[in-house]
Amino acid sequence: MITALRQIPMLDLRLEYEYMKKDIDLALASCLSHQSWILGPEVKELETEAAAYLGAKHAIGVSSGTEALVLALRTIAIRLKGSEYFDQEDEIITTPFTFTATGDAILRSGATPVFADVEPGTGNISAEKIMEYLDKDGSRVKGIIPVHLYGRPCDMSLIMGLARERGLFVIEDVAQAFGAGWNGTKLGAIGDAGAFSFFPSKNLGGFGDGGMIAVNDDETDGLVRMLLKHGGRDKYNVDHIGYNARLDTIQAAVILAKLKYIDELNGMRRGIALKYEEGLRDLHGLSLPAFPSNGEFHVYHQYTVRVKDGKRDELKRFLAGAGVSTMVYYPVPLHKMRVFEGRCRMAGTLAESEGIVEEVLSLPIEPLMKEDDVDYVIENIREFHEE
Ligand SMILES: Cc1ncc(COP(=O)(O)O)c(C=O)c1O
Incomplete structure (x- = not known):
């Protein structure tokens, strides 16, 4: 079936x-x-x-x-x-x-x-x-x-x-x-x-x-x-x-x-982020966003994980196969874009920025998405990593 x-x-x-x-x-x-x-x-x-x-x-x-x-x-x-x-x-x-x-x-x-x-x-x-x-x-x-x-x-x-x-x-x-x-x-x-x-x-x-x-x-x-x-x-x-x-x-x-709804919707985003955090934190193949400290009020415009071992694109494809959309924000750091060639300077090495673009993957974070849809995203990421 x-x-x-x-x-x-x-x-x-x-x-x-x-x-x-x-x-x-x-x-x-x-x-x-x-x-x-x-x-x-x-x-x-x-x-x-x-x-x-x-x-x-x-x-x-x-x-x-x-x-x-x-x-x-x-x-x-x-x-x-x-x-x-x-x-x-x-x-x-x-x-x-x-x-x-x-x-x-x-x-x-x-x-x-x-x-x-x-x-x-x-x-x-x-x-x-x-x-x-x-x-x-x-x-x-x-x-x-x-x-x-x-x-x-x-x-x-x-x-x-x-x-x-x-x-x-x-x-x-x-x-x-x-x-x-x-x-x-x-x-x-x-x-x-x-x-x-x-x-x-x-x-x-x-x-x-x-x-x-x-x-x-x-x-x-x-x-x-x-x-x-x-x-x-x-x-x-x-x-x-x-x-x-x-x-x-x-x-x-x-x-x-x-x-009028912004605080409510930001609250929903924060709830989804917490669910991702709880559902994914033990996976070794992922780095989750650092947990916000006391002074930080994070509204999770995106929930973006880092996928290790060069597996980001593979995970993206796996999730797409399960019907889960994801995005790469952003694939190219600005200093590597043609428009900035000869028009920018670098404050030291940009190694972290060059590494992060290869690993980031933003997960669905529609504030009104159903709880079991969040669970479904988590289950699929777990399945990918536990295979
Ligand atoms: C970090 C950042 N800066 C600037 C902009 C530009 O905003 P807009 O698309 O409204 O011109 C965007 C969004 O697109 C953004 O994400």
Whole structure:
């Protein structure tokens, strides 16, 4: 007899829509009735609610997480240097183990990315490696972009300490970590700016592209608002090289409706992560993500294991055969990509980053997935390792 295969996707956005349908449908209906598509009332409302949620003075809706990074960088360049862009000799330290957009935004702001290696247990940038570079060769460094990868906070005490000591700015890349926290403060509200993404698959995602910048000072807020609308207060008479990077009203409406559920859904993600932890921790062929310490509030945008002995792709295929989707976030570290060739520097060896990309495998972590689907994923991983 042929047993029907289960299909377990990484994420099933239909489940989330069904769960919040009443709120989302109302929000969309309201947009249809007011027809104010550009910077409609929902954008301001979302900005106010998100700022209150994050504990930031301002939150500014923008068109994507990538643009959030670029606008934050450009604003800092204008304020710091009095010029539109950074210069090539200005360095910004970040991780090579992230989505391309983090490094690309640095290039687009005119600066040079300097990649520092990651910690093995978390995949996040190592504060120690940042410090080593600053001590050795840090005179050109202007700032740091820590990426809270997979929804897990970087060590913000160490990173902010280093930055404040040496007069560097910090832009947090919070694209994967809405609602996560460090010692009781929400990520994105700790550095000089926080850049969020509302890409549909993010833990707070819209129905298209969207993003947000959180800042605590009025001047940066004002400048970001100019840059996102072509570069001026008056769009017909502008001061800076700007963008058309506004957040759509319709995306703001959807995100506003979903914001109400973020803590609940992040809680579900944390529950699934705990189940994976309990079900997989004795397997020798896997390294699980380091268990969060007290100050870390991890929201598990991804649950990513490291598969040892060169067996990652084999496990991926085995799980696919059992109907379980998995993803490799990320297969290529940024310093190995053509776009960064001759345009980046390395803060020492990047051995950990080069090793991790060969081993990482992200498991399904749809907050509304059934408990027995999580069990099924665990059983299949166990079967692979115990064979
Ligand atoms: C770490 C990181 N930074 C930046 C981005 C860019 O966000 P977006 O896709 O909204 O432009 C993403 C997501 O795609 C991301 O995961």
